[in-house]
Amino acid sequence: MLFCDMGEEVTGTVTLQAAAAGGGIVEVRCGEELNEDGTVRFRMRCNCEYRNLWKLSGRDRDRIGFFDYMAFRYFEIKSPKGCVDMASVGVYVRHYPMDEDACALKGDPVSEQIFDICRRAVKLGTQDAFLDCPSREKGQYLGDALITMHSHLLLTGDPGPYKKALLDFAASACICPGLMGVAPGGQMQEIADFSLLFPEIVLHYYELTGDRELVEGLMPVIDGLEDYFDRFRNGDGLLESVTDKWNLVDWPENLRDQYDFPLTRPVGPGVHNVINAFYYGMKKNADCLRQIAGISPRGEAEGVRQSYLRIFRRQDGLFRDAPSSRHAALHSNALPLYFGVVSPKEAEPVVRLIAEKGLCCGVYFAYFVLKGLARAGAYDLMNALLYSDGIHSWRNMLREGATTCFEAWGKEQKWNTSLCHPWGSAPVILLIEEVAGLKAVRPGFAEYAAKPHLPAHIDRLALRIKTVRGTIWAECSKEGAVCKDDFSQGQHCAHER
Numbered sequence: 001m002l003f004c005d006m007g008e009e010v011t012g013t014v015t016l017q018a019a020a021a022g023g024g025i026v027e028v029r030c031g032e033e034l035n036e037d038g039t040v041r042f043r044m045r046c047n048c049e050y051r052n053l054w055k056l057s058g059r060d061r062d063r064i065g066f067f068d069y070m071a072f073r074y075f076e077i078k079s080p081k082g083c084v085d086m087a088s089v090g091v092y093v094r095h096y097p098m099d100e101d102a103c104a105l106k107g108d109p110v111s112e113q114i115f116d117i118c119r120r121a122v123k124l125g126t127q128d129a130f131l132d133c134p135s136r137e138k139g140q141y142l143g144d145a146l147i148t149m150h151s152h153l154l155l156t157g158d159p160g161p162y163k164k165a166l167l168d169f170a171a172s173a174c175i176c177p178g179l180m181g182v183a184p185g186g187q188m189q190e191i192a193d194f195s196l197l198f199p200e201i202v203l204h205y206y207e208l209t210g211d212r213e214l215v216e217g218l219m220p221v222i223d224g225l226e227d228y229f230d231r232f233r234n235g236d237g238l239l240e241s242v243t244d245k246w247n248l249v250d251w252p253e254n255l256r257d258q259y260d261f262p263l264t265r266p267v268g269p270g271v272h273n274v275i276n277a278f279y280y281g282m283k284k285n286a287d288c289l290r291q292i293a294g295i296s297p298r299g300e301a302e303g304v305r306q307s308y309l310r311i312f313r314r315q316d317g318l319f320r321d322a323p324s325s326r327h328a329a330l331h332s333n334a335l336p337l338y339f340g341v342v343s344p345k346e347a348e349p350v351v352r353l354i355a356e357k358g359l360c361c362g363v364y365f366a367y368f369v370l371k372g373l374a375r376a377g378a379y380d381l382m383n384a385l386l387y388s389d390g391i392h393s394w395r396n397m398l399r400e401g402a403t404t405c406f407e408a409w410g411k412e413q414k415w416n417t418s419l420c421h422p423w424g425s426a427p428v429i430l431l432i433e434e435v436a437g438l439k440a441v442r443p444g445f446a447e448y449a450a451k452p453h454l455p456a457h458i459d460r461l462a463l464r465i466k467t468v469r470g471t472i473w474a475e476c477s478k479e480g481a482v483c484k485d486d487f488s489q490g491q492h493c494a495h496e497r
Helices: 109-125 142-156 160-174 192-196 198-209 212-230 273-292 301-312 330-338 348-357 363-375 379-386 394-399 426-435
Strands: 002-018 024-031 051-056 062-064 070-078 090-093 104-106 438-442 447-450 460-466 471-477 480-485 493-496
Touching (some): 002 109, 109 142, 142 160, 142 198, 192 212, 198 212, 212 273, 273 301, 273 330, 447 471
Antiparallel strands (some): 002 070, 438 447, 460 471, 471 480, 480 493
């Protein structure tokens, strides 16, 4: 038997040639982990079985090929003695091209390790589309894209895959104006939370690229999306019983922080918090895009915000899960911070709640928690959670041997965990935009600034990113940052704290 450890997760196929005069069977097993006896765990926890049997023809040489690529770290080959040409054994690794030198973050070992597993997941998960994982579904999910596409553009400066993905989801409007949760593909997955994020994902694209033409072209889709969800508005102007699509809140189910509303399929009846927080975000971001495109805003977002506050905010300043509930889940409170339902001055009760609960949510939803804290100015808590070493942390993934970020915080925290899941790559965005504090001030980095928010244990960070205009270098410390680039005549940009 031949055994190989690639040293890290890869996406691709094993390559080999073999021959046996009397025929024979070659067995190739691939997996992300090993069994207790040291053999490859080909029946993977993500519910894929990577065991391939090849019957040799008896000719002088057979080249063994695979139907599709796989996500794995280990492989082993069982075959009749002497039939495999050892010199031919290798691995063909595939992904959308990524320049590894386009983006770098240095200065703190933990930051570098977290950044690296997230970057590798984005790299391996970007194939012909932004895949939720390169093993199980291999589908491009709209909610995942909020994080993955943003991370990819910051890592590469290449807007092409992001633009293609936006057009993929826009094309799904011909099936449902409310958009598919997965596109392109034959899996008819519809997730309300994800569809409501589409305007924000377009807005992020515009902020990073300055591509106003695409925004203008997508406005009919955004208008149709808003019209679709407006059909579910009740007398308070909030969404009620959106039964056409799955109301997700978070995934897996055990990390919804006991969210007190029955998320049955179809959901309801009734009104609940999370979908209405996303609804407000959709309204607000759609109007931002209309202004960019030179179209009059609908002006309905503020009315939704006021209704949301009236229905969901408790007297103690926290937000309940549903009108009939007193429970205040992490999810019901992180989103009002994220979407700016409450101002930073009003955010203190919510920030205290998040400090008590920590990241009792899925890896995907952690993006909203941490970005929401940053938007509320609670950087100390944001950093404490980003660098936490608890069981719900990226450092826990590292402790469990991750070379790419997982679908869940740990291998045993979800029954079919994918060990390469780019939706966990939020630290790429947070480390660049919040810890180092480097952001575009004008679309497409026509103007930019850096305002670092380094945690106590980090004195300096050095950052390099490639944008659609060129490369920016930032030297960050607790005193501030000094930046330079290769596209504005060597002009430096400094921002003191």
